Amino acid sequence: SEGHTKIKRISLETNAHNSEITGIPAEQRVSMAKNALNAMSLTEYFAKYVLIVGHGSSSVNNPHATGLDCGACGGHSGESNARVAAAVLNDKKVRASLKQEGIDIPENTVFLACLHDTTTDEVSIFNEYDIPSDKSEELIDLKKSLDLAGHAARTERSLRMSTDGNIDLAIKARSNDWSQIRPEWGLAGCSSFIVAPRGRTKNLDFGGRSFLHSYEWKKDQGFSILELIMTAPMVVTSWISLQYYASTVDNKNFGSGNKTLHNVTAGVGVLEGYSGDLRVGLPLQSVHDGENFQHEPLRLNVIIEAPIEAMNIILEKHPSVRNLCDNEWLYLLAMDQEGKVSHRYNGNLNWEQL
Structure with a gap:
């Protein structure tokens, strides 16, 4: 018209x-x-x-x-x-x-x-x-x-x-099948977050299990972009990893149970069945194919190509991010200028050479 x-x-x-x-x-x-x-x-x-x-x-x-x-x-x-x-x-x-x-x-x-x-x-x-x-x-x-x-x-x-x-x-x-309980696997299998120039990972096959963030620290004056990455994307990928981890190791308490029994309640969450508390986490079908788990429960490996001193300054400035690393909710590793993973963070702003 x-x-x-x-x-x-x-x-x-x-x-x-x-x-x-x-x-x-x-x-x-x-x-x-x-x-x-x-x-x-x-x-x-x-x-x-x-x-x-x-x-x-x-x-x-x-x-x-x-x-x-x-x-x-x-x-x-x-x-x-x-x-x-x-x-x-x-x-x-x-x-x-x-x-x-x-x-x-x-x-x-x-x-x-x-x-x-x-x-x-x-x-x-x-x-x-x-x-x-x-x-x-x-x-x-x-x-x-x-x-x-x-x-x-x-x-x-x-x-x-x-x-x-x-x-x-x-x-x-x-995607159009109303009875399909596994339309896709989402981020099941996620295991790492790599922050480095794209050339470092260009010819590697991660099997769809890695988050990639292109970053060149030599262009980052004052490391403001590194700070943004470590306080935002790194934290978000950790949340995702931990959600899949918890939903896999203890789906009854940290996941949402059997998707086929879910009832949407008040538009804000799901119940498993007709009563009880709103369920959290992912349904079992998001991490299991009926015979085998499709997600391996592990802590996220975060690999960053940047000077260790710069990362320590950011960790010291942001206690919530430092707590994730110090308490090993994720594993932080440093990549050197040759593209090799050279150091592992051991907590308390200390690093171990690999």
């Missing part, structure tokens, strides 16, 4: 490449962009297309949204964050201010807001209109590459799901 067309046109204009209508003050947009790029060590050598990818799950009949969707987004997908980040980074005025800050993003670089469906391994691109019309062939090639990557990921995951027949159709069907 005409009304629908107007709404769609306004939406496109609001998110357009040169739009000033982002709902965020100009000064704050520049600060957000600078902090995000610095945190990712993405300040030079920009590709023509940079994908900002949120994640979410398309599973149905699932009351455990924070276990499959983005826990940091309150059990929603990361789509809105990806959209905002791309809109800010594509803003020409923001880029002009960033250039004055020493971050020169080429004019032909386009940030694409995307969503990775972790159940089907499909990637959606939301702002295709930001790609110039004369580059349409490049967009087609990009989509083909994403499709091939999705197929490869589904094929790899199908081995854990005992999938028969057409793998692509079978895995996608799981």
Whole structure:
């Protein structure tokens, strides 16, 4: 209808490449962009297309949204964050201010807001209109590459799901099956968090068990980015690891029991059956396939390429983070400039050479 067309046109204009209508003050947009790029060590050598990818799950009949969707987004997908980040980074005025800050993003670089469906391994691109019309062939090639990557990921995951027949159709069907109690494995199997330049891990196969954060400490003046990483992403990955750990070793008390018996209560949690307390943690089906555990309970190994002295200063400054390390809720290790794990944190700001 005409009304629908107007709404769609306004939406496109609001998110357009040169739009000033982002709902965020100009000064704050520049600060957000600078902090995000610095945190990712993405300040030079920009590709023509940079994908900002949120994640979410398309599973149905699932009351455990924070276990499959983005826990940091309150059990929603990361789509809105990806959209905002791309809109800010594509803003020409923001880029002009960033250039004055020493971050020169080429004019032909386009940030694409995307969503990775972790159940089907499909990637959606939301702002295709930001790609110039004369580059349409490049967009087609990009989509083909994403499709091939999705197929490869589904094929790899199908081995854990005992999938028969057409793998692509079978895995996608799981996401729409109301009776499916294991639409995906989420983060089952997570075991490490590696904070280092991407080149250190580029040719290694971690079997989908490691969180990766690209970071170059030599570009981090005052180690403010390292402090951000150790007080935010490192803590979050520890929470995830400990949730899977507790739900595996004692699902009765720290997990939420049998998913097939869950009743959603007041929209805030689940009961196992018709009475009792609200259950916490992950359902048994998120860590067990009916015959074997799909998560190995262990403490998270955090490997950081940065000077030990800098990490000690941050640990001393933040007691809550230091407590995680001193009490071995996670294991902190240092990587040297040759890319080798060289030291292990032993508590009380002491390190042991390996």
